[in-house]
Amino acid sequence: MTQEELNKITVAKTVDARGTACPGPLLEAKKAIGTIKSGDVMEVLSADEGTKADIPKWCTKQGHEFLGTIEESGFFRIFLKKS
Amino acid sequence: MEPKKMCLGLFTGSVDKLTAAGVILSGAAALDMKVDIYVLLQGARAFKKEVGDNADALAMAENPDLKDEFMESLRNLNVKTWVEFFREAKEITDVKVHICGLAGKIWGGENLDDFIDLADDICGIGAYLSSSEEADINLFI
Numbered sequence: 001m002t003q004e005e006l007n008k009i010t011v012a013k014t015v016d017a018r019g020t021a022c023p024g025p026l027l028e029a030k031k032a033i034g035t036i037k038s039g040d041v042m043e044v045l046s047a048d049e050g051t052k053a054d055i056p057k058w059c060t061k062q063g064h065e066f067l068g069t070i071e072e073s074g075f076f077r078i079f080l081k082k083s
Numbered sequence: 084m085e086p087k088k089m090c091l092g093l094f095t096g097s098v099d100k101l102t103a104a105g106v107i108l109s110g111a112a113a114l115d116m117k118v119d120i121y122v123l124l125q126g127a128r129a130f131k132k133e134v135g136d137n138a139d140a141l142a143m144a145e146n147p148d149l150k151d152e153f154m155e156s157l158r159n160l161n162v163k164t165w166v167e168f169f170r171e172a173k174e175i176t177d178v179k180v181h182i183c184g185l186a187g188k189i190w191g192g193e194n195l196d197d198f199i200d201l202a203d204d205i206c207g208i209g210a211y212l213s214s215s216e217e218a219d220i221n222l223f224i
Binding site: 019020021022023024026027029030031058061062 | 162
């Protein structure tokens with residue numbers, strides 16, 4: 001998805017994991033995904049560079065759809081859709 | 084789909100390597116892997132009730148003179164302790180911690196009660212090797 005599309009997307013849940021280093025954000029995402037419905041979009045906020053690569057790989061393994069990342073100043077907004 | 088299996092031979096009783104093991108366990112938990120941990124010699128000491136998360140009782144495997152800085156950095160970065168990592172992984176996925184019987188005895192641990200509550204059972208080397216043979220990922224730390 002383009003950055004514009006990502007900015008407009010309706011997010012069912014935002015996980016703010018900016019206070020934790022790797023592997024915190026991945027584990028926060030893992031815990032939160034169980035609380036949303038299939039087809040819902042989740043946004044993970046992370047200040048950890050590694051999360052940007054970890055979440056797409058995790059989505060592939062778990063069957064969720066990785067939608068894209070928006071880089072803000074000092075953190076990333078990572079979007080995915082639950083399978 | 085059958086979950087992927089990870090088998091970890093955990094020889095270390097050092098706080099830096101235990102922390103690394105905890106991070107890897109978190110990754111395995113995020114991927115719903117089934118994990119078997121076999122706690123060997125030095126590792127069994129770290130799982131004793133009187134040690135566990137007591138960093139003062141744990142050595143550093145590398146750069147022992149930098150232990151204070153290392154521990155402070157972990158705190159500043161809001162990194163969990165090794166016991167917290169293990170506990171959280173156990174809450175999320177199927178993680179079993181097996182204490183090697185010989186290792187336990189070396190450190191005065193005869194029974195499961197002598198170890199922190201992360202330990203699931205006392206086992207022999209045969210259990211480790213058969214789990215290792217079946218695992219998709221084998222690690223030795």
